[in-house]
Amino acid sequence: MGLEAFMKQDSNREKVERIFQRGVRVIYEEAFSFLSSDSLLMDKLLAMDKIPSEITSTFLHNLKNNTYVAEKDDLFQNNTKLDGQKYRALKTYLNWDPVTPGNFISHFTYRYRALSQLLWKRPQMKNTISISQISRIKTREELSIIGMVRNIRENKDGRRFLTVEDLSGSITILIPTTIPERGDIVCDEVIGIKGFPGTGGGILFANAIFFPEITPITWPVGERPYAVFISDLHVGSKKFMVELWERFISWLKEHKEVKYVFIAGDVVDGVGMYYKQNEHLDIETVEEQMEVFAKYMKQIRHDVKIFVISGNHDPNRDSEPQPVFPEVFGKPLKKIDNLEVYSNPSWIDVEGINILMYHGTSFDGVIDAIESIRNNAYHRPYLAQIQLLKKRHLSPIFGKNKIFPDKQDFMVINKVPHVFHTGHIHNVSLSSYKGVKLVSSGTFQNITDFQEKLGHEPTPGQFIVMNLSDGNSKIIDFSRIQ
Ligand SMILES: [Fe+2]
Known part of the structure; x- marks a missing residue:
């Protein structure tokens, strides 16, 4: 049957309309001819849970021969069951496989498909x-x-x-x-x-x-404890402010309502990050820096759960997503029962609240590229956070920030979080966007010469405390607490 004759039949026209109603955007000419010659294949296509957005003849041949493998959106997912725990990693990154040239094509195709699906819904x-x-x-x-x-x-x-x-x-x-x-x-x-x-x-x-944009999100009803959001300790740097850390530990001892501490990376200053960094270090090996960081973590109340991800200064792969610390560096943290290390970024479910933790290394490139935030996002990091949510991507400009080209693009924001926690900017800010709480935590590192030259104004000692029952939050300034 020719295509014209095929479409003249009401039942065929109705089936084609149903296919397009299922989110299909394109049926290529050759594929359409194939489909019109095989009514069973048409029914098989309509019976699929999820029809691909573009229908090619190769896909139809695979479908006919039962060799089609649906693309999974969650290859990296570590969806551990709650099992009595009140938290689980919704999505965390595990891959240390080497990259192959073919990865680039898959990576960008995945990115295009994931984000275009969000746009088609508009x-x-x-x-x-x-x-x-x-x-x-x-x-x-x-x-x-x-x-x-x-x-x-x-x-x-x-x-x-x-x-x-x-x-x-x-x-x-x-x-x-x-x-x-x-x-x-x-x-x-x-x-x-x-x-x-x-x-x-x-x-x-x-x-x-x-832009792909996020849809508004509401806070789930429920009684929950408080959480504290911090980052950028930079242990090992001469500028690490130990007195602020001690005040933080004392404050935590008094505030028993806090049951969670989130740390969004740059836990240590690292070594060899820039020319003559060793002149700015108190602790000159990264292994020792991690040992000292672990010592500080042990000072946190034992009934508080601590979540840690990496930042660009930490001993990890320097391209994102960064998996958990390699064994050799992460060893001291393994001995701490109330501490969990996840990848950068990670989506974590804590008592029904979805928290997206991302260090924020891409902010430098994004702030530089976007005119409307270029002059103010280093003082108001939430402006950069909003841009990433609109773009539904944590590091949109490939190459500005080093990205590991996996077959899937882990940096796509598939799931809208209740809380978006970032660090890196060393400047505290608290805001919300379409119901998402935007948390940019400050630092425990005093202003560096480099930051001074760039005109940045870090806010050491200022952190966010959040009531996880309703999301109400405030900034606590430990630099003023004696
Ligand atoms: Fe930092």
Whole structure:
């Protein structure tokens, strides 16, 4: 049966409509011919739990021959059961496998698919087509595409030209100055674009852009204890402020309502991080720094659960995601019963509250690239946190921050957390965005010469305390507590 005759039959047309209602975006021509010649295959496709967004003939052949393997979204997941514990890692990273060239393709394809699925759900993205289809459109009607930004150029009058690509091809996008978010677009992120195609289909004149964004989240009802969020101790640095740590320990002894401490990385200062770092160190080996950090952890009340992730100064792989500390460095922490080490980043469920811990190394590149936050995010880190939530990615610009190209992209924010905890900036801030509590914890390290040169103003000794029953939080300034 020819395609035209096939679509004339009501039952076939209805099945094709049902396929598109299931989130399918493209059925390629060859695949459509294949599908129209095999009604059993059509039924098999509709019976799938999750239909891929793009239907190719290879996929259909695999489906027909039962050789199709669904892509799992949670290869890295360590979904340990609660088993009497009140916490579990919802998603933590375990991979130490070496990278292969093929990983890059899988990595970016995964990123594109995961983020474009979020965009397709948006009502503005209803009539999205693939880039390769644009040249075939005869009329000059408004259309939408979803693309990964390959590069950004700006001309003298402030208009921006993007090259974006999807799995079918690439196109130039002209972003006029009337689009206020044009300065927020960064390379390698996935965005939705609405606009009119130019003659020949080689350019799209945008009139709106969309980020994957988060949906608002509500706080689950329940009685829970308090949590403290800290980071960036930099043990081993001459600037580590031991008196602040001692005040923190005394405060914890008095505040029995606190049952959890979250530490978002840079637990030690490390060695060889920059030229002549040894001149700024009190402790010159990282093994010894970790031993001393472990000693400080043992000072925390034993009925408090401590969660630790790595930062860029810690002895771990220097590309993100960072797994747990390698055995040789993490050994001293293993002996501490009330301490759990997770990957950077990690999603942790604590008594029904989903906490996303990320050190924040990508902030430097993101703050530099985004015009609207460039001049103020080092004082208000929550502005950078909001950008990552909008982009649904913890490190959108590949290469600005070192990223390990796994077959899946672990840095995609698939799940919206209740709490987003970061460090790295050494500046405390507390805010919320669409119900997500934004926690940027301060530091125990005094201002360094490097930070002074950059004009940064760290807030040593200021940390966040949160009532996990309702999310109410406040900043405590230990530098003022005697
Ligand atoms: Fe730090």
